[in-house]
Amino acid sequence: MHDIRLVRSDPDAFDAALAKRGASPAADAILALDEERRAVQTRMQEGQTRRNEASKAIGKAMGQGDTATAEALKAEVAGLKETLPSLEAEEKALSAKQADALAALPNLPADDVPQGADENDNVEVSRWGTPREFDFEPQEHADFAPALGLDFETAAEISGARFVFMRGQMARLNRALGAMMLDMQTAAGFVECVPPLLVKDDALFGTGQLPKFAEDLFRTTDDKWLIPTAEVSLTNAVREQILDPQALPMKLTALTPCFRSEAGAAGKDTRGLIRQHQFDKVELVAITAPDQSEAMHEAMCTAAEAVLQALDLPYRKVLLCTGDMSFSARKTYDLEVWLPGQNTYREISSISNCGDFQARRMNARFKPEGSKKTEFVHTLNGSGLAVGRTLVAVLENGQNADGSVTLPSALVPYMGGIDKLEPA
Known part of the structure; x- marks a missing residue:
């Protein structure tokens, strides 16, 4: 707004x-x-x-x-x-x-956001890690991971396209990744939350999904909506409030299922886990005073990058151009992880500073020390990380010629000592 x-x-x-x-x-x-x-x-x-x-x-x-x-x-x-x-x-x-x-109007871009039409005009900021050199032709996860417990056929019978049924060691890996991410983000100062998965119209209006992007959402028969990301629930935790300045910055995190209709993604990433109707994600949300938001944006990027570094996954950090940012964002960094099966970097996290855009829609304010007037807070959000896409990166970067997958050492404690996934 x-x-x-x-x-x-x-x-x-x-x-x-x-x-x-x-x-x-x-x-x-x-x-x-x-x-x-x-x-x-x-x-x-x-x-x-x-x-x-x-x-x-x-x-x-x-x-x-x-x-x-x-x-x-x-x-x-x-x-x-x-x-x-x-x-x-x-x-x-x-x-x-x-x-x-x-x-109905999108947020205005920050002054340092590059002007451009689409992802081709984004600007690479940095890279971390070196892509592994394979002595065999690396495969995409959808080709070798079904033998490890990734079942798309059963999911399609139950729910249709863009769903997955995970079994055994694959299900455990999904859980391990979410637990590891939550532990790292809470250690970084984010407060763990368990928010509602169903929200009202006002909540989605507050974060900018409604009314413009209703077709990307799933609606229930009692006129509630399944969250597309925990950003909606976490950010709206401060709606219609005047916050104590001492409570800022407020840092929240949650591991939740997310639901997206992917209405605008027909024909895109139809194989595998990259673009699903249901997926797990660790969300990061920050509520700050205006003069804190730029520093918080960088800190949230660091928190998300730390997960990729702990998993030894090569990635690059990209500053999105004006034409590739989301509706509510004024500045966005994408983290793109290396997927050897596709021989390219793919988005695994978007971290956005929304300024006071969402706060105005939610009427979320604070009263600065010594001031009689209230000001709108700034809101930020990002993935820390998307669990499914991280699972894809772990599988593809750790794959071996015999179909097994060697796991990053940081995951082994969360896997009960298992350091390799073996085909059934």
């Missing part, structure tokens, strides 16, 4: 920032609505003031025996009582229309 004062103060700059994101100019339309709303509001306030003045004057006229004036004033008050409700309704409708117009 955008501050209307920002649009009023410099409409050209506002439209220029939207243009960087590939969005059409919107300032003129929003300011026209704003002008119309303020005109109605002025008429309403003038009418209320006149009604109060006339009501007081009636008593004075009656006390002076001026019946004619009193009756005229009564008629005027009666007329105002009839017209004011319609003005109030008109002002309310225009306010809602203006709010909807502002809510």
Whole structure:
């Protein structure tokens, strides 16, 4: 959500920032609505003031025996009582229309975000690790992991495409990865949470998925939504609140199932675990004061990168361009892990600073020390990490010619001492 004062103060700059994101100019339309709303509001306030003045004057006229004036004033008050409700309704409708117009616009990019149309214009920031050299042709996980307990056929019979049924050592590996990630993120200062998986419309509006991206979500028969990420539940934990500045920054984490319809991903990554309707993810969320958010963004990247480094998985860090960022983000880093089966880097985490964009939609504020006025907090979110995609990276980077997979040493304690997955 955008501050209307920002649009009023410099409409050209506002439209220029939207243009960087590939969005059409919107300032003129929003300011026209704003002008119309303020005109109605002025008429309403003038009418209320006149009604109060006339009501007081009636008593004075009656006390002076001026019946004619009193009756005229009564008629005027009666007329105002009839017209004011319609003005109030008109002002309310225009306010809602203006709010909807502002809510439909994406967040404005930070100044240091590169301008570009899509992922091809992203900027690589750094790399870590060296991709392993194989003495055989490495395979994609979907080709060799079924022998290790990754069952797509059974899942398809039960639920359809883009689901998986894990058994035995594969199920244990999935659990081990989630547990390891949670342990590392709580050690980094994030508070572990168990949030709801079903949320109301307001929660998804707050984080920016609704109303624009409803087709990417799963809705229940009682008009709730399955979370696409724990970002929704964790970030909305502060909605409609005025936070104590001493409580900031607030750092939260959760391991949850996530559910996405992948409506816009037809034909993409149809094999394997890369793009599923249901998957596990460790989410990181931070709520900060405005002057803390940039440093927190870097710290959250470090926390996510630490997991990849502990698993000895080569990756690169990428700064997303304006055309590749999510709707709510003002700046995003992607971590892309090396997948030898595909011979490329693939996204395994997106860490975004949303500024006050989500906070305005949620009305989440804090009162700075010594200030009488509240300010909107800044919100940040990121994966620390996506469990399924990390599992893919562990499988593909650790694969052996005989179909087994050698596990990273950091995972062995979580696997009960098992250091290798063997084909059944």
